[in-house]
Structure formats: C-alpha cells, structure tokens
Amino acid sequence: MENAGSKVSIAFPIGDPNAPNRLEFEDIVMFASPSNVRFIPRAQTREGLNHCRNVALKMLRTLNHTPVSAFGINFQFQGEDGGSEAIWRKLGASELLEEKPDLGISLGSLSVNKQFVVGDQATLNHQVAAKTDGAATFDFNYHHTCDDVSSILDALQRELIDQYYETTKSFIRSYYDVELPE
Numbered sequence: 001m002e003n004a005g006s007k008v009s010i011a012f013p014i015g016d017p018n019a020p021n022r023l024e025f026e027d028i029v030m031f032a033s034p035s036n037v038r039f040i041p042r043a044q045t046r047e048g049l050n051h052c053r054n055v056a057l058k059m060l061r062t063l064n065h066t067p068v069s070a071f072g073i074n075f076q077f078q079g080e081d082g083g084s085e086a087i088w089r090k091l092g093a094s095e096l097l098e099e100k101p102d103l104g105i106s107l108g109s110l111s112v113n114k115q116f117v118v119g120d121q122a123t124l125n126h127q128v129a130a131k132t133d134g135a136a137t138f139d140f141n142y143h144h145t146c147d148d149v150s151s152i153l154d155a156l157q158r159e160l161i162d163q164y165y166e167t168t169k170s171f172i173r174s175y176y177d178v179e180l181p182e
Contacts, residue, residue, distance in 0.1 A: 028052055044076065049161050057156055064149045071152050072143045073161055075168045079136040079178045087130045087176050108132055118142060121155075128176070136178065140168045 013019035020033035027048065031038040039056055041048030060066075109131040116124040125141040142164050146152055172178050 026051070026055075028055060030055075038074075046162065046165055049075075049165060053156055053161050057153065060149050060153055060156075066149060068146060068149055068152060070143060070145050071155070072141050073164050074142070075138075075140045075165065077138045077168070077172060077180050079138065079172075079176075079180065087128060087136055087178070090176060106132075126171075136176075138168075138172050138176070138178075140164075140171075 007025065009024040011022040011024075013021070020031040020038075023030045023032065027042045028051065029040045029042065031040070037056075037059070039052040041052050109129060111127060111129040114126045114128075116126065118124050121144065123143045125143060127139040128136065129139075130136045142160075144152075144155060146155070169180055172180060
C-alpha cells in the first residue's frame with residue numbers, strides 16, 4: 001500500500017472555486033472537498049475497488065478524530081450492447097420511443113432514478129440512463145449513515161465492497177437483462 005517511489009499528481013480547480021481538489025496516485029483518483037472525500041479507481045474492477053477501500057481504511061485509521069455522518073460505496077457500469085430499447089421497455093417508457101415527426105422531436109436519452117432499502121444497513125440510490133444509440137449507464141450508490149469513524153471501519157472490514165459488487169452485477173443482469181464484462 002505504501003510505495004515510497006509512487007508519484008502523486010495534484011490538480012486544483014480553475015474557474016470553479018467550489019470544485020474539489022484532485023489527487024492521483026497508485027491508480028486511484030481522490031477528490032477532497034470540505035464536506036467529503038471520494039476515492040475512484042482508474043479501473044472499476046474488484047481489485048481496483050478493494051485497493052480504494054484499503055487506502056480509505058488507512059486514511060480513516062490515521063484521521064480517526066474526523067467527524068463523519070455517512071459513507072457510500074459507489075459503482076458505475078457501462079452497457080454498450082444495444083439493449084437500451086429493452087431497458088426503456090422495462091422502465092415502462094416504451095411510448096417515448098415513438099418519434100413525434102409532427103413536432104420535429106425524438107427522444108435522445110432517458111434517465112430514471114430509483115431508491116431501494118438494503119436490509120437495515122443501507123439505502124441504494126440507483127440511476128439508469130439509456131441513450132438511443134444503445135449505450136446505457138448504470139449508477140449505484142449504497143449510502144450508509146454512521147455516527148463515527150469506527151462504524152465506517154467496521155463496515156468496510158466486512159467485505160461490503162465485494163458483496164455490493166456482486167449484488168450490483170446480479171441486479172443489472174436480472175432486472176435489465178444486461179450482461180456486463182468481468
């Protein structure tokens with residue numbers, strides 16, 4: 001995890017003083033703002049996600065006095081198999097596929113937000129966006145409220161990332177009938 005020879009790139013926002021600073025290191029992009037810190041792996045694989053988890057765990061152990069109120073585990077998958085029309089039908093939006101030539105408009109994309117309860121531990125915020133070119137984006141945010149850093153440490157040590165990763169891929173496969181590459 002610690003690599004004395006690793007390089008760190010730091011980017012400061014220009015033009016938007018509210019945008020977060022960005023640090024890049026060890027195949028991770030980290031956004032830090034006054035209200036949150038986000039770790040994003042360059043490759044959204046199980047290994048990349050777990051590497052982010054390990055860096056987050058180290059940061060939390062080091063800064064264990066930091067006040068916290070929530071944490072999230074986020075996934076985004078891209079589907080490019082031309083299945084967006086089937087996704088629209090599953091979302092009950094098939095009537096939107098019909099062009100309206102008399103108005104000179106046709107649908108370019110559709111985005112739907114949903115919220116689920118995951119047991120008694122999290123809220124799953126989910127968005128699917130489907131475009132007419134067949135591309136689809138699936139966003140998942142498993143949101144946990146917490147009282148302190150120790151509750152985040154406990155949760156992240158329970159292999160939640162692997163569990164949520166598998167749940168997310170199964171959800172996409174069973175609900176949208178879309179196969180994602182491994």
